[in-house]
Amino acid sequence: MHVKRVKVVQGVLDANNTIAAANRADFNRTGVRVVNFMSAPGAGKTTLLERALERLEALESDLRVAVLQGDVQGSLDADRLARFHDVPVAQINTDSGFGGECHLDANMVRTALPSLPLGEIDLLVIENVGNLVCPAEFRVGEDARVMVCSVTEGEDKPLKYPLMFRACDLVLINKIDLLPYLEFDLSRLLANIRAVHPGVAVAQVSARTGEGLDAWLDWLLGVAGRAPRAATVDASATPAS
Amino acid sequence: MHVKRVKVVQGVLDANNTIAAANRADFNRTGVRVVNFMSAPGAGKTTLLERALERLEALESDLRVAVLQGDVQGSLDADRLARFHDVPVAQINTDSGFGGECHLDANMVRTALPSLPLGEIDLLVIENVGNLVCPAEFRVGEDARVMVCSVTEGEDKPLKYPLMFRACDLVLINKIDLLPYLEFDLSRLLANIRAVHPGVAVAQVSARTGEGLDAWLDWLLGVAGRAPRAATVDASATPAS
Numbered sequence: 001m002h003v004k005r006v007k008v009v010q011g012v013l014d015a016n017n018t019i020a021a022a023n024r025a026d027f028n029r030t031g032v033r034v035v036n037f038m039s040a041p042g043a044g045k046t047t048l049l050e051r052a053l054e055r056l057e058a059l060e061s062d063l064r065v066a067v068l069q070g071d072v073q074g075s076l077d078a079d080r081l082a083r084f085h086d087v088p089v090a091q092i093n094t095d096s097g098f099g100g101e102c103h104l105d106a107n108m109v110r111t112a113l114p115s116l117p118l119g120e121i122d123l124l125v126i127e128n129v130g131n132l133v134c135p136a137e138f139r140v141g142e143d144a145r146v147m148v149c150s151v152t153e154g155e156d157k158p159l160k161y162p163l164m165f166r167a168c169d170l171v172l173i174n175k176i177d178l179l180p181y182l183e184f185d186l187s188r189l190l191a192n193i194r195a196v197h198p199g200v201a202v203a204q205v206s207a208r209t210g211e212g213l214d215a216w217l218d219w220l221l222g223v224a225g226r227a228p229r230a231a232t233v234d235a236s237a238t239p240a241s
Numbered sequence: 242m243h244v245k246r247v248k249v250v251q252g253v254l255d256a257n258n259t260i261a262a263a264n265r266a267d268f269n270r271t272g273v274r275v276v277n278f279m280s281a282p283g284a285g286k287t288t289l290l291e292r293a294l295e296r297l298e299a300l301e302s303d304l305r306v307a308v309l310q311g312d313v314q315g316s317l318d319a320d321r322l323a324r325f326h327d328v329p330v331a332q333i334n335t336d337s338g339f340g341g342e343c344h345l346d347a348n349m350v351r352t353a354l355p356s357l358p359l360g361e362i363d364l365l366v367i368e369n370v371g372n373l374v375c376p377a378e379f380r381v382g383e384d385a386r387v388m389v390c391s392v393t394e395g396e397d398k399p400l401k402y403p404l405m406f407r408a409c410d411l412v413l414i415n416k417i418d419l420l421p422y423l424e425f426d427l428s429r430l431l432a433n434i435r436a437v438h439p440g441v442a443v444a445q446v447s448a449r450t451g452e453g454l455d456a457w458l459d460w461l462l463g464v465a466g467r468a469p470r471a472a473t474v475d476a477s478a479t480p481a482s
Contacts, residue, residue: 130401160312
C-alpha cells in the first residue's frame, strides 16, 4: 500500500507543478512578484506582515501589495489586515477537502487569483498554512520563499524539518526579544540552519520591539525589484553579540 | 481534479482506520494503553515527556513506559530519551515516501510495533510529528490523545486548527513561565479552547519551572489505569489567577 500511495502523491506533485507554472505565467504577464511566506503555527507570520505593511505606509511607498491568506478555517489573519485599506486581501480556507489540508497548493492559489487585482499590484504575499512540512513541498508559482522560525521553538528545528529550511531564500528568526527568558542557544540554531542550507540569508527580528525589521522590509522590497535583495540581510548568519 | 483527490484521501483514511483497529487489537491483547501526543513544532512535547519520565523514576513507579518517536528526519528526540534506561524507545522517520510525511499514520505505527516489547510495557506514548493539522486526522490505535499548545503560539490557535483541539482528551498549555514577557491573554485562549471543544480537560504547565506537571503525570497514570484520569486536571479550564 505504501508504494501505491507514493505514486498517487507523485501524481499530485506533478499536477501541482503544472498549475504552479500557469500561476507563474499569470504573475509574469501582470508584472507581479510573489512571496510564499511559511512557518510553524504561531511563529509570527501575520504580525511580521503587519509590521512590513505599517512601514510601507510610513514610508509613503508606492509599492502596491496584496495578500493571499491560507488557513484551514476562518479568516482571523485576513481580518487583522483589513485596517490596511490599500492592501487587497483574499482568503483561502483549506478545510473543504479532507479534514483540512495542511498546506496551500498551486491549484488553491489559482482558484483565488480571480479575486485579486493582479494588474494593479506589484507584490503578492501568500501567507501559507502554519506547518513546517508540506508547504515546502508545494510550489505555488512564487518568486521567493521566506520562513519564520521563532526562538521559542528550540534550536533543533532545521535538523527536524530540513526541507522547509532548504526550500527558503530567507529565514527570519523571530521573537528575539524573548531570548533573555529562554534557555536557548542562538549560535546553535544558526549552525543548524547553516548545516541544512549553507549560505541562506538569515535575519534576526522581533515583531514586538521592531529590531531587525529593516532587513525584513528591505528583503521584500528586493523581491519586488525595488532594492538589492540581500543588502541588509546577513547571509553569513553571525549571531548578534 | 479536486474531487478526485478527496476520493483518494478518503480511501487512505479508510485504510488507515482498518490498520488502526489492528493496532488496537494488539494493544488490547498485550494490555498496553496508548497515548497519541501531538503539537505544533517546538511546543515542548519531548521536554514534557522527559519531565513525566523523571517523575516516574523519582516516584519509583512500577509503571513500564515505552516511547515511539515520530519525526520527518533524524532521531534527536529519541536520543534525548536514551538516558531513561528502562524506557524502550523506537523511532519512525516519515521522510521515506514523499518529501516527508507530516504525520504518523496507523501503518507507520504498525511497522514499528515489532521493535517494541509490547508484552513488557504498560503504557506506550507515541510522540507524533510536530503539526497541528494532519496528525489529528489519522488514528493510530490509541486510547487517548493529548496535545500541547504553547502560550508563545498566540491565543487564536484553537480557532485556526479546530480539528486538533477537538480530537484531544487533554490540552496542555505549556510555557506558562513566559506569560510575564508576552502580550498574551490566557483567558482568551481558554475561551477559544472551550468554543471548539467544550468540556475538554486543560492543564496549564511549565516544563521549565515544573508548575502543573503533577496534573500531567496524573493524567498519564489515569490513561494507564493507575489513577482517576481527571483527578487534578481542571476540566473547567479556569485561568490561573
